[in-house]
Amino acid sequence: MIFTVAIDGPAAAGKGTISKAVAAHFGFAHLDTGLLYRAVGAKVLNGADPVAAARGLDPIDLEDESLRTPAVAQAASEIAVIVDVRSALVDFQRKFAARDGGAVLDGRDIGTVICPDANAKLFVTASAECRAERRFKELAEKGMDLTFEQVLADVKTRDARDRNRATAPLVAATDAVFIDTSDLTVAQAVAAAIDAVQARLDAR
Ligand code: CDP
Numbered sequence: 427m428i429f430t431v432a433i434d435g436p437a438a439a440g441k442g443t444i445s446k447a448v449a450a451h452f453g454f455a456h457l458d459t460g461l462l463y464r465a466v467g468a469k470v471l472n473g474a475d476p477v478a479a480a481r482g483l484d485p486i487d488l489e490d491e492s493l494r495t496p497a498v499a500q501a502a503s504e505i506a507v508i509v510d511v512r513s514a515l516v517d518f519q520r521k522f523a524a525r526d527g528g529a530v531l532d533g534r535d536i537g538t539v540i541c542p543d544a545n546a547k548l549f550v551t552a553s554a555e556c557r558a559e560r561r562f563k564e565l566a567e568k569g570m571d572l573t574f575e576q577v578l579a580d581v582k583t584r585d586a587r588d589r590n591r592a593t594a595p596l597v598a599a600t601d602a603v604f605i606d607t608s609d610l611t612v613a614q615a616v617a618a619a620i621d622a623v624q625a626r627l628d629a630r
């Protein structure tokens with residue numbers, strides 16, 4: 427069975443948390459597409475050419491824990507505006523989406539560009555302050571020495587770059603179900619997402 431769930435939204439909205447839970451609930455595979463851009467960004471920080479890094483990306487590169495830092499996130503959003511970088515990553519994502527047994531992909535352009543025909547599309551969002559607060563807590567738990575203001579500025583800079591770029595900007599697909607997680611617990615957000623996906627499965 428091919429069944430693709432596309433989950434898009436701004437930084438730290440809860441896409442990854444929801445995607446993992448949806449994938450586990452339905453027994454689907456999950457791809458965090460942000461890791462592709464982070465892996466390219468990390469290579470560029472180490473001196474690589476962005477397009478060559480994207481073309482040479484190995485799935486093993488996605489398992490590197492150092493991809494979770496704010497510096498890599500910024501580098502990711504900088505190389506994510508390059509058309510040839512994005513096109514080098516399309517095939518891998520589309521193949522993943524079409525795997526037998528169902529797939530959840532989360533990112534910025536999954537429902538609009540990578541899988542415009544996805545079976546279910548969610549747009550997960552929350553206020554910038556709320557998202558920054560969550561990311562700040564995560565980074566503090568990992569021992570990273572950053573202020574809330576720095577994390578908020580980082581999130582806002584990336585959102586603006588992601589929303590305003592010419593190619594595959596962050597925008598909700600017209601047929602996406604919106605989930606604003608600002609006032610939801612993780613359990614409530616996950617339940618809303620599972621309901622939305624179940625409705626699409628039932629409608630098949
Ligand atoms: O993948 P994305 O960057 O959109 O966000 P995430 O890494 O899944 O979530 C960011 C943080 O927000 C995590 O620590 C979640 O536990 C927390 N959170 C959430 O995802 N949803 C809520 N309704 C409340 C908190």
Ligand code: CDP
Binds near residue numbers: 437439459460499533
């Ligand atoms: O976890 P968080 O939401 O903070 O970021 P991420 O999903 O890991 O994405 C890092 C950066 O990669 C984003 O700010 C985007 O610039 C870029 N990205 C993208 O352009 N398209 C995607 N499908 C996923 C990420």
